[in-house]
Amino acid sequence: MEERQPMEKISQNRTLRRLFAYMKPHKKELTIAFIILAFATASSVAGPKIVQIFIDDYLAPRHWDWNAIVVLAALYFGLHLVSVVLTYVQLVSFNKIALWIIQKIRMDVFGKVQSLGLSFYDRTPAGSLVSRITNDTESIKMMFVSVLSTFVQNIVMLIGIFIGMFFLDVKLAAYCLVLVPLILLLMHTYRKLSSRVFHISREKLSRINTKLNESLQGMHIIQAMRQEKRYRASFEQTTGEHYAAGLKQIKLNGLLVRPAVDLLYLLALLLVLSFFGVQSFAGPVEIGVLYAFINYLERFFEPINMMMFRLTEFQQAIVSAERVFGLIDEEELAPTGQGDERPKIVQGRIEFQDVSFSYDGKTDVLKHISFVANPGETVALVGHTGSGKSSIINLQMRFYPVHRGRILIDGVPLERYDDEELRRGIGLVLQDPFLFAGDIKHNIRLHSEDITDEEVERAARFVQADSFIRQLPGGYDEPVGERGATFSSGQRQLLSFARTMARNPKILVLDEATASVDTETEEAIQEALHEMRKGRTTIAIAHRLSTIQDADLILVLHQGEIVERGTHQQLLSQQGLYYRMYLLQQGADKEKVC
Structure with missing residues (x-):
């Protein structure tokens, strides 16, 4: 005392x-x-x-x-x-x-x-x-x-x-x-x-x-x-x-x-x-x-x-x-760009080199993660809850600093990109989309003055959102309440898709982007996603394996490690963890799959 x-x-x-x-x-x-x-x-x-x-x-x-x-x-x-x-x-x-x-x-x-x-x-x-x-x-x-x-x-x-x-x-x-x-x-x-x-x-x-x-x-x-x-x-x-x-x-x-x-x-x-x-x-x-x-x-x-x-x-x-x-005085700041260089994301090639990560500094949630996503390719991340899928996306978005291993974009370390270039070059769509109070046009544009009304509507049409927006009394000027509570989960997700596409990113990061969409809407979304992925590098978390069967590379994670990798058919032929997950979701036995 x-x-x-x-x-x-x-x-x-x-x-x-x-x-x-x-x-x-x-x-x-x-x-x-x-x-x-x-x-x-x-x-x-x-x-x-x-x-x-x-x-x-x-x-x-x-x-x-x-x-x-x-x-x-x-x-x-x-x-x-x-x-x-x-x-x-x-x-x-x-x-x-x-x-x-x-x-x-x-x-x-x-x-x-x-x-x-x-x-x-x-x-x-x-x-x-x-x-x-x-x-x-x-x-x-x-x-x-x-x-x-x-x-x-x-x-x-x-x-x-x-x-x-x-x-x-x-x-x-x-x-x-x-x-x-x-x-x-x-x-x-x-x-x-x-x-x-x-x-x-x-x-x-x-x-x-x-x-x-x-x-x-x-x-x-x-x-x-x-x-x-x-x-x-x-x-x-x-x-x-x-x-x-x-x-x-x-x-x-x-x-x-x-x-x-x-x-x-x-x-x-x-x-x-x-x-x-x-x-x-x-x-x-x-x-x-x-x-x-x-x-x-x-x-x-x-x-x-x-x-x-x-x-x-x-x-x-x-x-x-x-x-x-x-x-x-809090010193736990968000990671920012380092160095005087101002590199640009041109192609969107992503490379993880022996990346390990821990939230608390004690227990690793990612262990020696290495893979490459070439421009135009789709890399899907699958695995049980807690396997490390979201942690890979968090590191890719530079929400957390990388202390062990390296993440490269177009051969340049992630930390060398400034915040503006990184956020402009990477489009993020979350499982639970967040809408701000305002109107639909504001939620797609988000105060970006370089995005015109025509580009807002073009992005909405691209992701199949234009039809339901025009049916609203206010159209693109329809008011949006707190967190978009007056819209359905599928409508909120479509608006988040439009928000991402309005910025025309080189890289797409999708965290179970179709989880909140009904089956009929999902088919339209999958078609839009197929168009969105063209010419873009895509990292996608998927729980429903049917949505990522056409991925160029599927990474199967278990307890923070990549235990299997390959295409959909390659992984099924291995009859490992991915195969068992697929059987559970399909509700069929081994003979039926074959």
Whole structure:
């Protein structure tokens, strides 16, 4: 525990420095806001001094100089009006800067999320990321919007109040300085104790988002398997843990925020009254000075209370910023092109040279994979679940880095291609196609400005999707809901085919592309696939062996290794694993196959 606290302090200080670094581009605006704040504070602090002059110079001695009194009254109300206007202007200025800063932070964290590798997402729940990007950045926003402006304004106000106190009575003001270390000690204690509570609270909130995201994504399975009660109980337990953390936070606030500050105010009031009480024995006490001091004390502790309340939000923001910066600092980036060369994919020849791969660095899911797919050829990958088929595609798409062995495209190592060329040259169609909210035309084009409407329609006709699109009320402008929920599985797959063909790639990567298509549609798709594969290198995962009988090369994988290779007829003649898989799917015995 003794080592942990200094590390927490270092971490929080580092986090604060990184947050304040976002303010550098706005130095000019901040300087103007500080100047306005200084004038607003001076106008506010001058008020009690004017009242003190009125009491001691005119009211107490009954000296009714109405001209002077009217001037003092006009000056008092004038300064109050100036203070109100300037306070409004500086508050808007600080909040405007704060909104600029939080926008930049959100863009930084969202941009970083876009660049992270799939290996990071494999081990990080989506709900946790959503919590960091939404809840945590919102907490940081509150720090810049309300906490920072409140602290700056009130610190300047406290300095102005102490200056006013020293103008009234130097000795008493010096006595009141003892309050400063007590207040700082109170704030330090609160930060130290609340840091752990806020960490727990944020972690529990992240778990709530994770469970909520999982439940919403798998709602059809939950309802089909009648798991509502179990998920409700699990969610209730998680929310209960978050409730317990929140209750600790409330108890801490109730003890150290308002009551502790009120106690300090009571001690300060006793100090001032005792000082003037003792002074009254030696001579008369100026009522105006007494009023001004008590007024300053009230004004002094009002900012302290505000800062203590904001300290709760400040501590939440620091914890949230640590989580956000932890995401921004994540080093598990998606593999990118290396070197200054900019090779182009011209022919589409693919070669795997003794490639082995492991997701966790311990267990190999691919072992010594070697094969060649020449331009225009189709290489099919078959095997039982977990045999390594999808891992080969993941490496081919450079979703994961290759550390053992090499993958070449047109004789050039995969890592030398830049991202733009690699994504343009390789078309990917997944088993579960993903559609974005928008319309059909947008989902086929995906913001590619070089793809015209004519090319969109041509791609749709090519994959047999044009007929069903034109039957829709909006045609190519038909709205698409989240994940394309209003379309059938086959229609979504056809649209993903059109999306791929609109880019005219040299290489096709198909992950069981016909799995979600009915038999009648599959025949049309197979015809389209036959046309798509012409002049293109194709890597295809297949579970239904009937769809890849015309492949130039079939690789049979088992436990991460290629155990058989050849054409459909060659593999059947070997009567090995492929032969047995084929028999199972055909529902026939050996004699019938022969």
